[in-house]
Amino acid sequence: MKRLVVPVGIVGVLVAIGWLLRPPAGHVPVEYESPGMHDFEFHDLAVIHFGNSSAFDFVINKPMLQLIISGILILAFFIPISRKLTIIPKKWQFCVEYIYDFVRSGIARTSIGHNYEKHVPFLVSIFVLVLMNNWFGEFFYFMFPTFANIGYTMGVVLVVWIAYIGAGIGEHGLKYFMVQLLPGGVPLWLAPLVMPLEFMSAFITRPLTLTIRLFGNMFAGHLGVLVFVVGGGWLVSESTSLLYNVAGFGSFALSLLIIAIELFIGFMQAYLFTLLSANYIASSVSHGH
Amino acid sequence: MLSALCPLEINLGPLAPHNIFEVAIGLVTAGLIWFGFAKFISPNFEKMYQERARQIEGGIELAEKAQVEADALREQYAEQLASAGGEANAIRDQAKVQAATIIEQAREQATRESTRMVEQAKAQIETEREVVSSQLRGEVGTLATTLASKIVGESLEDDARAKRAVDRFLEQLAAQPAMKG
Numbered sequence: 086m087k088r089l090v091v092p093v094g095i096v097g098v099l100v101a102i103g104w105l106l107r108p109p110a111g112h113v114p115v116e117y118e119s120p121g122m123h124d125f126e127f128h129d130l131a132v133i134h135f136g137n138s139s140a141f142d143f144v145i146n147k148p149m150l151q152l153i154i155s156g157i158l159i160l161a162f163f164i165p166i167s168r169k170l171t172i173i174p175k176k177w178q179f180c181v182e183y184i185y186d187f188v189r190s191g192i193a194r195t196s197i198g199h200n201y202e203k204h205v206p207f208l209v210s211i212f213v214l215v216l217m218n219n220w221f222g223e224f225f226y227f228m229f230p231t232f233a234n235i236g237y238t239m240g241v242v243l244v245v246w247i248a249y250i251g252a253g254i255g256e257h258g259l260k261y262f263m264v265q266l267l268p269g270g271v272p273l274w275l276a277p278l279v280m281p282l283e284f285m286s287a288f289i290t291r292p293l294t295l296t297i298r299l300f301g302n303m304f305a306g307h308l309g310v311l312v313f314v315v316g317g318g319w320l321v322s323e324s325t326s327l328l329y330n331v332a333g334f335g336s337f338a339l340s341l342l343i344i345a346i347e348l349f350i351g352f353m354q355a356y357l358f359t360l361l362s363a364n365y366i367a368s369s370v371s372h373g374h
Numbered sequence: 375m376l377s378a379l380c381p382l383e384i385n386l387g388p389l390a391p392h393n394i395f396e397v398a399i400g401l402v403t404a405g406l407i408w409f410g411f412a413k414f415i416s417p418n419f420e421k422m423y424q425e426r427a428r429q430i431e432g433g434i435e436l437a438e439k440a441q442v443e444a445d446a447l448r449e450q451y452a453e454q455l456a457s458a459g460g461e462a463n464a465i466r467d468q469a470k471v472q473a474a475t476i477i478e479q480a481r482e483q484a485t486r487e488s489t490r491m492v493e494q495a496k497a498q499i500e501t502e503r504e505v506v507s508s509q510l511r512g513e514v515g516t517l518a519t520t521l522a523s524k525i526v527g528e529s530l531e532d533d534a535r536a537k538r539a540v541d542r543f544l545e546q547l548a549a550q551p552a553m554k555g
Binding site: 122125139140141142143144148149152153155156159160163164167168170171172182185189202205206207209210211213214234235236237238239240241243244248297300304 | 387388389390391392393394395396397398399400401402403404405406407408410411412414415416418419420421422425426429
């Protein structure tokens with residue numbers, strides 16, 4: 086009996102709140118509109134047309150501003166602190182250094198190894214950019230993960246693509262393409278089979294998977310949060326059934342958990358994105374094929 | 375444009391970017407941040423890491439130097455200790471030798487002194503004995519004459535004869551070797 090007290094109490098409190106928040110009698114509920122693609126479309130703040138197709142419209146909207154703001158914030162945060170670095174870190178430096186060293190030692194050194202230092206700026210910048218934009222999804226005012234909009238993901242992935250091909254050319258010269266396409270130890274008669282596969286894997290699959298992985302996680306995560314929040318909100322405020330009101334309140338409560346998970350996923354994806362970029366660079370500059 | 379390439383209109387939905395400027399802005403933003411890090415931020419960090427590593431290495435080096443110095447000092451100290459011990463031993467040995475010499479010298483001197491004193495005493499005793507024996511000789515003559523005159527009486531009152539007899543007797547006495555002791 087005693088064990089039932091807590092769950093019964095919680096249910097009781099939820100029922101009480103649901104009852105208190107119930108719509109007034111005679112309320113005609115608005116039709117429920119489930120979260121979907123329209124939650125990922127934003128109001129155009131400004132549009133500049135460069136042709137007939139909408140594919141060439143320069144649209145300023147919320148995700149774009151978010152991306153630009155994140156860039157400004159990152160540079161405004163890192164540059165002043167980096168100018169006043171001391172051997173023994175002070176409190177802000179400690180925080181920045183923690184992030185920087187997380188990428189430098191945790192990702193760059195372990196993945197690339199020899200001569201990793203010159204790739205650290207790229208990896209740190211990618212990491213903080215992706216992390217910040219992912220966390221915008223749970224951050225008040227922004228509340229949207231920028232990379233749930235695939236165009237920006239593609240842009241960042243293009244930079245990664247340029248970075249690892251550039252790293253390979255910087256290391257091997259034009260021989261890089263040979264090194265990448267025909268790994269050492271492969272007999273020459275297998276080249277016609279291996280080279281297209283390697284080409285696909287190195288230059289097409291990598292950027293594609295990077296894009297889809299980051300975009301998909303952010304998109305689905307944001308949709309998941311929306312389902313709990315929008316659905317819960319509708320159930321609490323529109324439904325005339327007390328049971329649904331209570332369930333809506335429970336859904337609200339659970340959305341906090343989902344948001345916590347989203348924060349973790351946002352970090353996880355930023356880490357993974359950076360780690361994979363580092364691995365691609367490592368495979369570009371490696372001599373041990 | 376897409377429909378011209380593909381026979382079927384494919385709606386990519388959220389997988390299609392809304393316009394190419396999204397991609398461009400993504401690329402430019404990421405590129406600019408990369409540039410910012412490469413140009414302004416990372417050099418400072420790398421410098422700081424190098425400086426930190428240098429200081430740590432410097433600290434280790436300093437400690438090593440101190441260790442070497444300490445070792446040298448300890449060796450020196452041990453050496454000094456050893457040499458001081460040796461010196462003390464040498465001094466002790468020297469003192470022993472000196473003491474032995476001094477004792478030897480003292481003994482010699484004492485022996486010499488005692489010999490000298492014994493000789494002196496002997497000489498003195500000899501002299502005294504000479505004096506006593508010459509005195510005794512005079513007295514013995516008188517005593518003997520007195521005794522003899524008492525024994526022989528008036529017969530020996532004749533001075534000349536008596537004198538001869540006494541002289542004879544004293545000559546016999548002188549001829550005898552002096553009594554020892």
